[in-house]
Amino acid sequence: GAGVSQTPSNKVTEKGKYVELRCDPISGHTALYWYRQSLGQGPEFLIYFQGTGAADDSGLPNDRFFAVRPEGSVSTLKIQRTERGDSAVYLCASSLTHGRGYNEQFFGPGTRLTVL
């Protein structure tokens, strides 16, 4: 079946602009995660959703970052007033469920964000 998909694959924007990154999880997966991966680093946790609600947003670096998952499927990561330091690959992952022990997370291909 289809895996996790993310759009766009690449996004170039100017400092100060607003961007939206989209994630389509695997059908039936209730848990969805956003990570940020900077060059030469491991994925850094940002936020995860269980269903429609953000169960843990402790990884969001500041209030310029926000994510939604209104219908419990597709999620959008929103970044306001982008800064050059936001440049990174933004990875989305989904898993069958969350809690009660770990379930494998399946990653999307990522969106490479470049802020000029």
Next chain:
Amino acid sequence: GENVEQHPSTLSVQEGDSAVIKCTYSDSASNYFPWYKQELGKRPQLIIDIRSNVGEKKDQRIAVTLNKTAKHFSLHITETQPEDSAVYFCAAYMNRDDKIIFGKGTRLHILP
């Protein structure tokens, strides 16, 4: 919170030889340890994992060992092949926080 240290950051191994990547974690409540492989420009993919009630797990040429007392775990790849060249990430999952924390990765080069 959990912290995961991974070493080395880069590793070059002759084809056919073995490669070992080591990780340590800080929180003794961590109970699940996956390893991900990420090829250039591709997404991370799970290659093997181990739970805290097991000391070792093997899958063909790949094995993972866990020492709960010392809070470290290692990935072992034997008979390395060119397609093993990639970045490998260890991670630790803690039930209490419900999230996984990744190490910074090891770039493995298999030399011909």
